[in-house]
Amino acid sequence: xxxxxxxxxxxxxxxxxxxxxxxxxxxxxxxxxxxxxxxxxxxxxxxxxxxxxxxxxxxxxxxxxxxxxxxxxxxxxxxxxxxxxxxxxxxxxxxxxxxxxxxxxxxxxxxxxxxxxxxxxxxxxxxxxxxxxxxxxxxxxxxxxxxxxxxxxxxxxxxxxxxxxxxxxxxxxxxxxxxxxxxxxxxxxxxxxxxxxxxxxxxxxxxxxxxxxxxxxxxxxxxxxxxxxxxxxxxxxxxxxxxxxxxxxxxxxxxxxxxxxxxxxxxxxxxxxxxxxxxxxxxxxxxxxxxxxxxxxxxxxxxxxxxxxxxxxxxxxxxxxxxxxxxxxxxxxxxxxxxxxxxxxxxxxxxxxxxxxxxxxxxxxxxxxxxxxxxxxxxxxxxxxxxxxxxxxxxxxxxxxxxxxxxxxxxxxxxxxxxxxxxxxxxxxxxxxxxxxxxxxxxxxxxxxxxxxxxxxxxxxxxxxxxxxxxxxxxxxxxxxxxxxxxxxxxxxxxxxxxxxxxxxxxxxxxxxxxxxxxxxxxxxxxxxxxxxxxxx
Ligand SMILES: *[C@@H]1O[C@H](CO)[C@@H](O)[C@H](O)[C@H]1NC(C)=O
Ligand SMILES: *[C@@H]1O[C@H](CO)[C@@H](O)[C@H](O)[C@H]1NC(C)=O
Numbered sequence: 001x002x003x004x005x006x007x008x009x010x011x012x013x014x015x016x017x018x019x020x021x022x023x024x025x026x027x028x029x030x031x032x033x034x035x036x037x038x039x040x041x042x043x044x045x046x047x048x049x050x051x052x053x054x055x056x057x058x059x060x061x062x063x064x065x066x067x068x069x070x071x072x073x074x075x076x077x078x079x080x081x082x083x084x085x086x087x088x089x090x091x092x093x094x095x096x097x098x099x100x101x102x103x104x105x106x107x108x109x110x111x112x113x114x115x116x117x118x119x120x121x122x123x124x125x126x127x128x129x130x131x132x133x134x135x136x137x138x139x140x141x142x143x144x145x146x147x148x149x150x151x152x153x154x155x156x157x158x159x160x161x162x163x164x165x166x167x168x169x170x171x172x173x174x175x176x177x178x179x180x181x182x183x184x185x186x187x188x189x190x191x192x193x194x195x196x197x198x199x200x201x202x203x204x205x206x207x208x209x210x211x212x213x214x215x216x217x218x219x220x221x222x223x224x225x226x227x228x229x230x231x232x233x234x235x236x237x238x239x240x241x242x243x244x245x246x247x248x249x250x251x252x253x254x255x256x257x258x259x260x261x262x263x264x265x266x267x268x269x270x271x272x273x274x275x276x277x278x279x280x281x282x283x284x285x286x287x288x289x290x291x292x293x294x295x296x297x298x299x300x301x302x303x304x305x306x307x308x309x310x311x312x313x314x315x316x317x318x319x320x321x322x323x324x325x326x327x328x329x330x331x332x333x334x335x336x337x338x339x340x341x342x343x344x345x346x347x348x349x350x351x352x353x354x355x356x357x358x359x360x361x362x363x364x365x366x367x368x369x370x371x372x373x374x375x376x377x378x379x380x381x382x383x384x385x386x387x388x389x390x391x392x393x394x395x396x397x398x399x400x401x402x403x404x405x406x407x408x409x410x411x412x413x414x415x416x417x418x419x420x421x422x423x424x425x426x427x428x429x430x431x432x433x434x435x436x437x438x439x440x441x442x443x444x445x446x447x448x449x450x451x452x453x454x455x456x457x458x459x460x461x462x463x464x465x466x467x468x469x470x471x472x473x474x475x476x477x478x479x480x481x482x483x484x485x486x487x488x489x490x491x492x493x494x495x496x497x498x499x500x501x502x503x504x505x506x507x508x509x510x511x512x513x514x515x516x517x518x519x520x521x522x523x524x525x526x527x528x529x530x531x532x533x534x535x536x537x
């Protein structure tokens with residue numbers, strides 16, 4: 001930590017004398033600058049500044065030589081000089097005025113329930129200058145002299161409805177080992193990997209096409225130093241284990257042939273805990289809230305499962321949270337986070353549960369009270385099975401009636417309450433105390449139904465979701481046959497399931513500062529900062 005501290009202090013002399021400069025090496029320049037504020041002022045200050053800069057460059061030089069010298073011989077004993085095993089690896093985001101430092105501690109590969117994403121979010125304006133533009137000259141100089149290096153990470157999100165590649169381009173500063181995110185690739189392909197359950201090689205091919213996108217984004221010379229990871233979520237979790245394993249093995253073969261850096265556990269089904277915590281991390285990191293006392297709760301609605309993650313104000317008061325609490329460690333404090341992935345409460349899983357109500361396991365021609373009677377035999381695929389879904393209601397009634405055919409909202413609501421709400425266990429009672437940030441299907445359905453403006457983006461309420469659901473259910477809409485159900489489900493999940501009041505504000509996001517909201521960013525940070533291979537090279 002000493003080298004890092006030293007540089008922080010030195011950069012601080014740009015605008016103010018650093019306080020508490022007691023470390024050897026920095027004390028000289030520190031007191032020099034302070035002395036320069038005397039009567040014979042400016043000249044002396046300038047001289048001291050020049051001396052400081054020369055000293056600084058000298059230290060960089062020694063540090064750089066040191067790194068070059070040790071690059072070829074990976075000797076674990078030299079690590080403590082860069083960072084003690086117990087210190088944090090700072091990570092930061094540019095273009096954001098707030099909470100720039102996120103340190104992710106090395107995490108044990110597959111830890112106990114005790115979670116191991118460690119975050120440092122202490123705001124420190126002095127080092128912010130390096131990654132932001134407060135000290136652009138030094139940053140440029142450092143770049144020119146090769147004191148920052150580009151680091152990429154490629155994450156493939158194998159979700160239930162589609163696969164996505166997210167590739168991130170970071171600068172890692174040699175000054176303080178901080179990661180600065182400044183470019184991102186996002187590409188999606190549908191359907192998801194799980195729909196290739198009976199044809200693993202075709203499934204692997206769909207991933208190969210995404211890998212090609214990453215190859216185009218990442219310069220060839222960086223491939224070997226870029227971690228490549230595929231994490232599958234609910235879609236694969238819901239498949240029979242052998243089918244899921246065949247798919248993962250096909251992808252493992254593909255990855256083994258790629259020129260990227262691929263670890264033993266690079267391809268796996270991610271557990272819901274990681275998914276929730278990584279998303280929570282991404283949201284609060286991009287919102288600059290990690291340093292605040294009250295982080296935003298992250299609500300993620302996928303196809304197969306839904307995740308709720310937040311930091312309860314007083315977890316001790318809520319014993320049911322016990323088994324779902326995880327510790328996220330920051331340099332100044334530990335944040336206790338509740339997270340749970342509710343399997344079966346994803347939007348598509350919920351549709352399936354409600355639509356097939358009253359039918360046998362093999363029935364594929366189904367009628368649902370949650371679908372408008374004008375919808376007849378609409379094809380809908382779930383879990384590799386093709387259903388023909390129709391609305392409930394007498395066709396004759398509809399024709400003879402001058403009124404528009406509608407969904408009986410109350411009847412649909414009852415179905416949703418009885419079929420899917422019992423799955424909300426444990427109930428996140430205290431979620432209502434937090435700012436709620438929602439994304440994925442929460443966002444998409446709000447946009448598609450006209451609940452929020454896609455450009456203005458924004459904020460809605462639980463009540464607005466419900467009113468929109470009632471409105472849509474009362475209109476026959478051939479183009480969005482399942483919107484009535486989707487909104488009824490979402491509003492019921494928020495109200496009954498998660499216990500949010502009607503007036504509760506829901507902040508909807510797809511991107512923050514141009515970065516996609518995805519667990520993948522949190523995952524990339526974790527891989528890059530926990531693996532020594534990427535940390536110290
Ligand atoms: C990252 O480094 C590249 C060159 O290595 C430089 O051109 C770019 O400006 C840097 N970006 C940031 C945000 O520091
Ligand atoms: C859907 O198709 C089945 C068989 O093809 C038919 O019996 C049924 O009447 C159709 N349903 C509607 C609502 O048209």
